[in-house]
Amino acid sequence: MLQEALPPPVPEGAGVGRAGLIAGVRAGFPFAIAGGILAISFGVVAQDIGMSKAAAIIMSTIVFAGSAQFAALAIVGGGGAIGAAIVAAALMNSRFLAMSIALAPSLPGGPLWRALQGQATVDASWAIASRGDGTFDRALLFGSTAIQYVAWVGGTIIGAFGGGALGDTDRFGLDAVYPAFFAGLLINELHDRRSRVVAATGGLIALVLVPIAPAGVPILAASLAALAGLTRQARADTAAVLQAEHGS
Amino acid sequence: MNGTVLLIAGCAVITFLIKAAGPVFLGGRDLPIAFRSVIMVLAPALFAALVATQALADGKHIAIGPETAGVAAGALVAWRTRSIVGCVVAAAAVTALLRAL
Numbered sequence: 001m002l003q004e005a006l007p008p009p010v011p012e013g014a015g016v017g018r019a020g021l022i023a024g025v026r027a028g029f030p031f032a033i034a035g036g037i038l039a040i041s042f043g044v045v046a047q048d049i050g051m052s053k054a055a056a057i058i059m060s061t062i063v064f065a066g067s068a069q070f071a072a073l074a075i076v077g078g079g080g081a082i083g084a085a086i087v088a089a090a091l092m093n094s095r096f097l098a099m100s101i102a103l104a105p106s107l108p109g110g111p112l113w114r115a116l117q118g119q120a121t122v123d124a125s126w127a128i129a130s131r132g133d134g135t136f137d138r139a140l141l142f143g144s145t146a147i148q149y150v151a152w153v154g155g156t157i158i159g160a161f162g163g164g165a166l167g168d169t170d171r172f173g174l175d176a177v178y179p180a181f182f183a184g185l186l187i188n189e190l191h192d193r194r195s196r197v198v199a200a201t202g203g204l205i206a207l208v209l210v211p212i213a214p215a216g217v218p219i220l221a222a223s224l225a226a227l228a229g230l231t232r233q234a235r236a237d238t239a240a241v242l243q244a245e246h247g248s
Numbered sequence: 249m250n251g252t253v254l255l256i257a258g259c260a261v262i263t264f265l266i267k268a269a270g271p272v273f274l275g276g277r278d279l280p281i282a283f284r285s286v287i288m289v290l291a292p293a294l295f296a297a298l299v300a301t302q303a304l305a306d307g308k309h310i311a312i313g314p315e316t317a318g319v320a321a322g323a324l325v326a327w328r329t330r331s332i333v334g335c336v337v338a339a340a341a342v343t344a345l346l347r348a349l
């Protein structure tokens with residue numbers, strides 16, 4: 001019965017309005033600032049391993065995936081093979097597979113258009129666009145990703161051109177920026193007992209796998225903790241959320 | 249030079265494919281309750297894993313350092329103020345301070 005009561009994946013008339021995009025840009029702004037700081041350190045690190053300014057900026061422009069870019073540079077900088085660096089980037093990005101699957105039903109249109117919309121998947125935007133009922137607001141997703149993209153490319157340009165003046169960015173604690181960014185995102189998600197238990201379980205799964213699996217795999221594997229959403233109680237709670245939304 | 253082109257192109261293509269995969273193969277369908285239930289707790293699982301692997305490990309070793317304390321300070325700020333910029337700045341500041349000591 002509840003199944004029938006569910007709305008279609010994309011509600012009618014759910015175009016991407018100007019107001020929604022602007023709300024997305026606003027919501028994404030603080031994350032864009034944090035991401036921009038990170039991008040500056042990416043620009044510096046890229047220089048350190050001998051990448052040209054142009055290459056660093058082009059990489060941020062067309063890859064636009066912070067953790068993957070850092071992972072790839074770490075491999076190349078350590079004398080590793082290009083293929084190994086690409087694999088490392090893919091593994092770091094594997095969490096986006098889980099996120100893009102979650103997002104899929106909320107994206108309308110043909111396969112190609114959906115593939116393009118999926119490119120807006122970045123960590124903070126994905127969290128911002130989540131409506132808390134398993135669906136996502138596209139306008140918020142696009143708006144918040146747009147501002148973060150500008151900051152990511154802009155920060156890389158600043159780092160590439162001005163990085164020489166900075167020297168060793170670890171001195172400024174910039175290596176703590178990335179995990180802190182995710183800690184901030186995590187804290188926003190901890191609103192009930194279930195989310196806290198899932199977070200603790202996910203963190204534990206990842207830590208157990210760190211010594212034995214390649215970087216990135218522990219993160220994807222941690223998504224198994226989300227199977228806690230399959231318990232009878234969790235499904236009942238989800239059904240209650242959906243009924244509260246559409247019941248009136 | 250060619251290596252750099254290959255690296256960037258490879259990373260760009262693989263990232264595109266990963267982000268496209270979900271929407272291409274699973275887009276435009278209805279959502280069972282169970283699917284939604286799992287999605288609703290996916291974020292805490294993934295973000296906790298990202299924090300744990302970066303703040304409590306160095307490469308393949310479990311390790312804590314100045315950045316662990318920095319991230320803890322940032323988390324505290326995020327918890328009390330809900331400010332992501334405050335969180336990141338506090339984390340960097342505490343880490344830098346501990347390294348300078």
